[in-house]
Amino acid sequence: MSVWFTEKQTKSFGITGKVRRTLESEQTDFQQLEMLETEEFGNMLLLDGMVMTSEKDEFVYHEMITHIPLFTHPSPKKVLVVGGGDGGTIREVLKHPDVESVMQVEIDGKVVEYSKKHLPTISSSYGDARAELLIGDGFEHIIKSEGVYDVILVDSTEPVGPAAGLFTKGFYAGIAKALKEDGIFVAQTDNPWFKSELIKHVMRDASEVFPITRLYTCNIPTYPSGMWTFTMGSKVYDPLDVSMENISELDTKYYTPELHHASFVLPRFVNRLLDKE
Amino acid sequence: MSVWFTEKQTKSFGITGKVRRTLESEQTDFQQLEMLETEEFGNMLLLDGMVMTSEKDEFVYHEMITHIPLFTHPSPKKVLVVGGGDGGTIREVLKHPDVESVMQVEIDGKVVEYSKKHLPTISSSYGDARAELLIGDGFEHIIKSEGVYDVILVDSTEPVGPAAGLFTKGFYAGIAKALKEDGIFVAQTDNPWFKSELIKHVMRDASEVFPITRLYTCNIPTYPSGMWTFTMGSKVYDPLDVSMENISELDTKYYTPELHHASFVLPRFVNRLLDKE
Numbered sequence: 001m002s003v004w005f006t007e008k009q010t011k012s013f014g015i016t017g018k019v020r021r022t023l024e025s026e027q028t029d030f031q032q033l034e035m036l037e038t039e040e041f042g043n044m045l046l047l048d049g050m051v052m053t054s055e056k057d058e059f060v061y062h063e064m065i066t067h068i069p070l071f072t073h074p075s076p077k078k079v080l081v082v083g084g085g086d087g088g089t090i091r092e093v094l095k096h097p098d099v100e101s102v103m104q105v106e107i108d109g110k111v112v113e114y115s116k117k118h119l120p121t122i123s124s125s126y127g128d129a130r131a132e133l134l135i136g137d138g139f140e141h142i143i144k145s146e147g148v149y150d151v152i153l154v155d156s157t158e159p160v161g162p163a164a165g166l167f168t169k170g171f172y173a174g175i176a177k178a179l180k181e182d183g184i185f186v187a188q189t190d191n192p193w194f195k196s197e198l199i200k201h202v203m204r205d206a207s208e209v210f211p212i213t214r215l216y217t218c219n220i221p222t223y224p225s226g227m228w229t230f231t232m233g234s235k236v237y238d239p240l241d242v243s244m245e246n247i248s249e250l251d252t253k254y255y256t257p258e259l260h261h262a263s264f265v266l267p268r269f270v271n272r273l274l275d276k277e
Numbered sequence: 278m279s280v281w282f283t284e285k286q287t288k289s290f291g292i293t294g295k296v297r298r299t300l301e302s303e304q305t306d307f308q309q310l311e312m313l314e315t316e317e318f319g320n321m322l323l324l325d326g327m328v329m330t331s332e333k334d335e336f337v338y339h340e341m342i343t344h345i346p347l348f349t350h351p352s353p354k355k356v357l358v359v360g361g362g363d364g365g366t367i368r369e370v371l372k373h374p375d376v377e378s379v380m381q382v383e384i385d386g387k388v389v390e391y392s393k394k395h396l397p398t399i400s401s402s403y404g405d406a407r408a409e410l411l412i413g414d415g416f417e418h419i420i421k422s423e424g425v426y427d428v429i430l431v432d433s434t435e436p437v438g439p440a441a442g443l444f445t446k447g448f449y450a451g452i453a454k455a456l457k458e459d460g461i462f463v464a465q466t467d468n469p470w471f472k473s474e475l476i477k478h479v480m481r482d483a484s485e486v487f488p489i490t491r492l493y494t495c496n497i498p499t500y501p502s503g504m505w506t507f508t509m510g511s512k513v514y515d516p517l518d519v520s521m522e523n524i525s526e527l528d529t530k531y532y533t534p535e536l537h538h539a540s541f542v543l544p545r546f547v548n549r550l551l552d553k554e
Contacts, residue, residue, distance in 0.1 A: 006293060012316035018289035039289035057470070060544070193334070193498050219496060219504040219544070221470050226503010227496040254544040262542035267337070267496070267531040 005036060007051055009224035010194050017041065023118050028110040035118045041222060043118050045086055047157055051222045053086050058122055062088035063255040064218040064263065065230055069151050069184045070096050071247050071260060072239040076150045082138035084155030085111030087123035094125050095250050102131050105138040139171060145178035152179060154187035167198070169205040172233065176209045182236040192270045193225040203274055206233040214239055215274060216263040218254065240264060282313060284328055286501035287471050294318065300395050305387040312395045318499060320395050322363055324434055328499045330363050335399055339365035340532040341495040341540065342507055346428050346461045347373050348524050348537060349516040353427045359415035361432030362388030364400035371402050372527050379408050382415040416442050422455035429456060431464035444475070446482040449510065453486045459513040469547045470502040480551055483510040491516055492551060493540040495531065517541060
């Protein structure tokens with residue numbers, strides 16, 4: 001006998017993988033949490049049945065949500081991460097020597113607890129002197145903040161369950177207020193094959209708040225369609241104006257200075273979705 | 278009750294999709310052929326249990342195997358397609374007005390027959406006056422050809438079953454001989470997450486035959502990892518030297534002049550696979 005997990009990424013399509021062991025399975029206060037030891041992707045975190053991260057391919061998401069905005073901002077000193085309980089995003093943020101502090105607001109303490117236990121290479125930056133963790137509601141933290149952050153990264157789940165409020169126009173307005181006057185935000189915004197309407201409305205809403213909005217992509221095998229998008233909203237700096245010479249060498253497995261630019265070049269069907277042609 | 282197909286893309290990971298109807302299921306002289314009507318991706322062709330193409334996402338593969346080399350060659354008049362029985366590649370080739378003739382050599386006539394019947398938007402160019410179809414062995418055709426083709430596209434299955442011979446050094450030498458002195462070839466070469474050794478050895482073998490070899494990628498949701506690679510071997514022309522102004526407007530859904538260049542920008546782990554850094 002063998003045990004396989006299946007994630008239905010749409011009503012009629014999904015991925016399936018062999019499970020060696022179920023490490024955790026728990027209904028937290030916020031969501032159903034599974035930590036699985038899989039054969040192909042190593043240890044894997046699922047929330048409400050959706051793959052959040054895996055040891056084998058996590059580097060793509062965490063590098064790409066982080067390094068694009070942090071190299072777009074000329075001096076990112078104060079960074080906020082909303083969500084990101086596995087710890088991978090703050091690990092990447094802390095690779096930037098300019099960063100003086102990274103505040104993280106994660107709603108579900110159980111995600112942090114089990115990531116520390118079962119995803120040690122991802123959660124390795126908890127305890128860093130520059131990192132502060134707050135277990136609570138990211139939206140509430142943002143509403144209370146004004147002109148504080150250089151960069152805000154929204155490392156959330158899909159817009160169902162606890163993250164639903166993170167995909168609304170009011171949220172982007174709150175982010176703009178919490179940012180300094182030259183701040184940048186990035187949010188993960190799913191994939192253009194199955195969630196084209198979501199991308200359209202996030203880009204439209206963000207563009208009503210930020211003068212510069214851009215969509216960029218990367219390849220994540222365990223995420224729906226394998227093509228993932230991030231939406232960037234920026235008050236001053238355009239990621240396309242970043243000179244490759246100003247991107248310092250970092251220890252990465254996916255991000256490169258050349259990819260900084262290439263990841264904004266979209267397939268025609270995505271351009272059309274955004275009325276770019 | 279509902280019926281779902283599952284393709285094990287590795288021993289322990291795969292995709293699964295809901296099937297409305299099985300349109301064809303047949304052991305041909307060469308392989309097991311299934312034509313399924315799926316809910317998410319429309320009609321879908323599988324060979325030996327592997328997804329070959331689907332109505333919803335076929336445009337990515339067919340545009341990217343074709344337009345990159347055909348816009349790299351300044352005047353592609355004679356084109357050879359090895360495999361490609363669904364017809365999607367010749368459909369894209371024939372969008373180029375320079376093309377005078379496209380010869381296609383497909384080993385399995387049943388693939389053509391059932392694609393004409395069930396994939397009408399993909400197989401729509403069969404019968405075009407510039408297209409010739411030969412049911413036979415592509416390798417044998419190449420060995421008999423000398424200095425004939427401007428561009429050769431190897432639109433094959435994985436290197437198991439009938440396509441195994443298409444991933445050998447002898448094959449690339451044969452392709453070089455069949456090409457004119459400024460010819461270009463492209464082959465599909467799987468994905469870097471699960472088949473890194475294949476990509477390494479194809480690039481190494483091709484570079485012993487062609488002065489210019491390049492790897493480029495695209496996103497195909499129904500293919501393993503969602504990131505697909507193509508290997509290009511070229512005698513004279515470098516795809517990176519193509520000026521965007523020289524890329525004429527074509528009716529595409531994925532390919533754009535900007536993507537022509539961006540698709541060669543690789544993630545760091547792929548660069549390292551190719552000893553590029």
